[in-house]
Amino acid sequence: MTTSSSPITLNSLRKIPLSYASCSIGKTSDSLQQRLEAITNAGFTAIELSFPDIKQYAEQLLDKKVGPDDFDELCQAAREIRKLCQQLNLEIMILQPFSNFEGWPKGSSDREKAFSKAKGWIQLMNACGTDLLQVGSTDSSSEEKITTNRDEIVIDLRELADMLAEENYRMAYENWCWSTHAPTWKDVWEIVKQVDRPNVGLCLDTFQTAGGEWGDPTTASGLIEHVSKSELDRRWKASMEDLTASIPAEKIYLLQISDAYKPKTPIEKKIKNELLPRGQWSHDFRPMPYDGGYLPIEDVAKAVLKTGFRGYFSMEIFDSGPDGTGKTYNLGHFAKSAMENMQRLLKNVSDKST
Template sequence: MVKSSQITLSSLRKIPLSYASCSIGKVTDSLTQRLEAITNAGFTGIELSFPDIKQYAEQLLDKKVGPDDYEDLCRAAQEIGKLCQQLNLEIMMLQPFANFEGWPKGSPEREEAFSRAKHWIDLMKSCGTDLLQVGSTDSSAEEKITTDRNEIVKDLQELADVLAKENFRIAYENWCWSTHAPTWKAVWEIVQQVDRPNVGLCLDTFQTAGSEWADPTTTSGLIEEVSKPELEKRWKNSMEELASTIPAEKIYLLQISDAYKPKTPIERKIKNDLLPRGQWSHDFRPMPYDGGYLPIEDVTKAVLRTGFRGWFSMEIFDSGPDGTGKEYNVGKFAQSAMENMQRIFKNVADTSS
């Protein structure tokens, strides 16, 4: 495949833009308010999050709805699909499907994971999407989960084959705190081994830079196991390798967010079942150009140099620089997100036309 040697601004203007429904607004903002803000800001798609389906089901049915009350959840997903149609929003993906791969054969956890997958397929049918995000497993709190690459691949192959029966796809994402695939290269190797036409990548500016360049547990906020020049050299080489090795058609989307450098380094211990980078991801992710410090333009350029011009999706978890919370107007926030999405396009383009 011929890689794109030049990133033209005109090609970036055609990129479809999405927003993750879980990453905008306050608890008091209804899903309808958030979706209206997203569409009014000019986004044309959303990543629909499972917690939003659950919340909407409780509002719709005026009762508590459990995470496995799938009849009620599917009803809510169907209504969300109708709402998105009215707002001219495509439900680009359902997310986040987590802790799926790597459970021991015959274990109740593995049975639950595959049962959950079938129910999530029902949710996909109900809301009208064909793409499922699967996050690379974090086994920090689950010693039973294997990091054996062959077992991981087999589980994903089995899931892919189940999804293929519905013409559905998997977008596999590296989570920077994953115990078996924290980097873009690790998930790309897995996707290659899975070797299914309906399995591709969900790449992410935060997850990529957060695994290979930054470290929230250090004073500098950078990986300190190597010197700064060596870190920069490795980072540059990694981005060049990404740009030259991944076929554009195997990238399904690029998620966009930055990260605050924690004012006090995050302790190197598990908290709320999350490793330090997981804690960082949960609360310290602003939109681009809003106080973060990651080299997200490097990631964006590398992805674009593959020739990819598919979905860009804003996924922000911004609880402020200290991670304790942030108040904002949902409509203005969505507009700022769009402005900063356009700013990143201008900054990474090689040409102004």
């Protein structure tokens, strides 16, 4: 464990590569090429390539329905997306979101399907030209079947890590704040340490961290209310200090950036569309920084940067407006605003005297 944190100089922040998640801009009627052009024109140098975008592109390319496990056809589309990104000078930094992989009962058909899916996604990584796979901590939609036993979770992730290592690929493990077994940064960090593979690190996220430990979409205040506000803030500050002190910079593979709206009406405490309240919140209520959100996302960015991390900052926005019903915007203008607000975030989290 480190005893001091790295200074956050503006000069060091200028070296940070900036990415944008392909799934988090535009609408279904906007072509992938249009979205990628907006991203590169705004100054981003890489994308997180989303599996739904590959599937949609495959269906347009082949003019037919393509199933989620039709990997020959999906790989054909991924190769074309790779060419398109090369033409636009965009790197495909990561393939995402790989989820509901770990924790299925041994010997079950569900576990067999999960590992078969992993093999297919490794083929997609080959096709699109990325060496990094984002793995989201298992969500709660399959809670009855998926174990929360950490030892079993670790066994599955080790096996996946070893499959990836055969191709010299890496895994970025992310906490989802509605996850069954790993909703916090500390949970996924403990798991990554236990997995103990050189090709396994963390995908951290400003929304997932602040939205799990400080915010709560089911309360009128938008805050966790089972403790006092002063105690909540104390715990939050301690968590961010612990993050800085605990995680080596080289074990952080990327930081995803987004904020959250405080829902005008608290989200009901029940499952909707197979998502718990924080999952619903994540799906529709995530604006870019400084565009109506309220979470302490600068605290997360500072804590991560104080580890010495200077890798990818990636904008991942799911903005359906403050009421979650939809938002209309110009694609190019939106991407440029995202870059401006990313730069504002970097400036705000720097040590002002450096």
